[in-house]
Amino acid sequence: MTTNQADDALLALAQSFREALRQSVYVMRRLDSEEQLSSAQLGVLKMALDGGARVGGIARNLGVKVPSATEQIIKLERAGLVKREADPDDSRAVRVAATPAGRAAVENADRRRNEFIAGILGTLSQAERDAVQAALPVFDKINNSVQN
Amino acid sequence: MTTNQADDALLALAQSFREALRQSVYVMRRLDSEEQLSSAQLGVLKMALDGGARVGGIARNLGVKVPSATEQIIKLERAGLVKREADPDDSRAVRVAATPAGRAAVENADRRRNEFIAGILGTLSQAERDAVQAALPVFDKINNSVQN
DNA sequence: TCCTAACAGTTAGGATACCTAAATATCAAG
DNA sequence: CTTGATATTTAGGTATCCTAACTGTTAGGA
Known part of the structure; x- marks a missing residue:
């Protein structure tokens, strides 16, 4: 069904997005660690x-x-x-x-x-x-x- | 000069990007706070x-x-x-x-x-x-x- | 064979940022 | 002038991360 396909696409995007979020936290930490x-x-x-x-x-x-x-x-x-x-x-x-x-x-x-x-x-x-x-x-x- | 303009654009993008990073940390925290x-x-x-x-x-x-x-x-x-x-x-x-x-x-x-x-x-x-x-x-x- | 340097992980101790609950002080409405 | 709401601080506790030091294992010579 169309709805489920849309949901699946959304969930897949959400998964990738979460991965990017996790990375962002890491980048932020790096950025912080070099500063006072x-x-x-x-x-x-x-x-x-x-x-x-x-x-x-x-x-x-x-x-x-x-x-x-x-x-x-x-x-x-x-x-x-x-x-x-x-x-x-x-x-x-x-x-x-x-x-x-x-x-x-x-x-x-x-x-x-x-x-x-x-x-x-x-x-x-x-x-x-x-x-x-x-x-x-x-x-x-x-x-x-x-x-x- | 062209070089400085490019640098300025890059720095402006960096500033916005950092803002997004900060937000990401916040979103991540929210996501975490609702889970075991x-x-x-x-x-x-x-x-x-x-x-x-x-x-x-x-x-x-x-x-x-x-x-x-x-x-x-x-x-x-x-x-x-x-x-x-x-x-x-x-x-x-x-x-x-x-x-x-x-x-x-x-x-x-x-x-x-x-x-x-x-x-x-x-x-x-x-x-x-x-x-x-x-x-x-x-x-x-x-x-x-x-x-x- | 045995010594030693490198490596894998754990333990110990400490820093930071965040949270909830409770205390303090002030405001505002009746 | 009392009372409930609001603004902030204090107290106490949690989670994550880090560095330094320690234990045990491996591997490459002498």
Whole structure:
């Protein structure tokens, strides 16, 4: 039946997709292992760049629970990369802002990581890069589905 | 200059790609959180299906160090999903083989995870699925580059 | 034959990131 | 002014990974 064929194709794609996911985790780990700033911390730091991210928002955006975000924020604070200050409008809340050192750290980390990945992407054919390019927005969409 | 333009494009693609990687980690975590078998364990178990995977091979294939593989293997053994036996040809080595229960566990876990992902893929347009499909081999290639 | 270097795996110890539950403080509505 | 909801932190625990050190086996000379 047509439906089952469609399902089978979908399941086969899902299987391959899962394989790619597993690999992504591995690539991410490699990327992290060469750096001082973990990707979790880099994620927090980037959200603190605009000057007033709240802990809950950071956690939501990062796909982790609030205590996990707090943990990273504390580490960054101890490293002098962000500062925490009371939200003037809501004393329950905390605003996390990158310090100048934090800003510099983001730029450095981002650049190095991008160069590493760009180095790999540079070995691909243009068609392959186009394929990646075309898939990225879809990945974004998939993530949002999962985010739920 | 042409070279710099190409570099810039590559770096921009790298940036987007990294964003997708970050999301992948998140999706993977979600996928894992709903299951009994972690994806690390599922990976080990799959390699044990053919009956005689060695610890070192499993570690290499999984992109982790040998002690990390051992750790997962021990957990699987305690759960009755694999058994360890001496390699008849080389007494230093250990052969890891899935038990019938292990085999069943893989099938179950794989099916459930594939269905979860297929459910998401099913909400996409055909063009979007094609884009994913086309990008998967490239992801594979990128992974192999990183594996180094 | 025996020694030694290389190799396969396990054990021990430690780091990191994540989670849930409980505690603290503030806000907002009645 | 009380009470329930909200924002964050603290406490405690889990999983995965890592490096270094240890045990046992193999293989290639001297």
